[in-house]
Amino acid sequence: MIKQLADEVRGMVGISIRDRTSMVYMETCRSEDDSAPPIDIGAAFPIMVSANGRAWLARAAPEERDKALNQIKVLYPKLHAERIAEVRHALRDFVQLGYCTSPGILRPDRLALAVPMARPVNAEIVVFNCTVALRGRAVPPLRAEIAGRLVTLVREVEAAMGAGA
Template sequence: MDSFPDDDDRQFAFTLARGLEILRCFLPGVAALGNKDFVERTGLSKATVSRLAYTLTELGYLRHDKVARNYRLGGGVLSMGYPLLASMRIRQIARPFMRELALQVRGSVSLGMRDQSNMVYIECCPGDKRIRARPDVGAVRPILRMAMGRAWLAAVTPQEREVALNRLRIAVPDQWQLYGAQVQQALHDYQQAGVCFSYGDMQKNAYGVAAPLCAQIDAETLVFNCAVPAQSAQGRRLIDDIAPRLLTMVSNVEIAAGLR
């Protein structure tokens, strides 16, 4: 879990934050959780977890199975996210360009935004079936392990980047230990070529290249990612062929969206 601000931050609603942390305990493949699971994942007391789970159930964000004595996410969670997706006109603008690139390179092209220590996918054009676990809209992946996350770090202001990196070092120290050097290389790559890479760090059989939009959309830095099977990106194809195609696609989206 990402760390909370200091206790003396009077503007921060800790009870609300703890309730949201309960909802964040659910991950793909983890459909049902009990109070014991919430305690283990959040570090909160049993009494606090019980109170928060009850409240979230009453509000429709959780569903309680009295027989199995566990909780599942409720429809309230899904309905909260839809207005955000529906308001993102950039998704409709980018979709045909993304689909065209996915067909050209026989890969998967996605658009994402940051969510704490992860990137969340807001549009996806599936590509080559050899890439396992192809993401869907709403899927989250660790920032440090993927080209998309590294491109987000490269695109934001130095101050925003430093704050994010400090939080990542605290929230996911194991990932920082493993991928910190690749992140620094990605920042260098972005300065040189305008893109960031991942060579099997997210999936062993997939290479990725990512580039951000030139301007924020609704105060969000959005990033396009192109993933291709590792065996099809041998040699310098990822650098010399796929990366330029991705940059051209991003430029076309920016023009279509009136960003340049």
């Protein structure tokens, strides 16, 4: 399922979980398109700047979220100060949209969206994300297309696991 989506959007689809102040990829699939981001299993990205990290924060229980953000504030005070307003905005967006983004934060030429599973798996919040190269494509329609497909993918995985909302 994730390989099919990666091929269709000419990008990368991954599955990640939290490891301290980062999100670590447990699985990745990418299209053969040479613009697909070359992200592999084990790659880690900071929670506060990645779409999958923001999706994790959105799904986490408030006390777990606060604990993670406080850990980042202590270890990386500059990053925390620079990004906390964006994170709060992403949390509000998640309530409305059901996904999080990080358009151009890590790479200005890429769009990343992420959707957490509705329930933890083995006590872990599992996050699916999709990253594509913009290549001159308009962000709003691309975001809408990918968001709908990514949400559908996550819901299908949840249904297959019997872990839906």
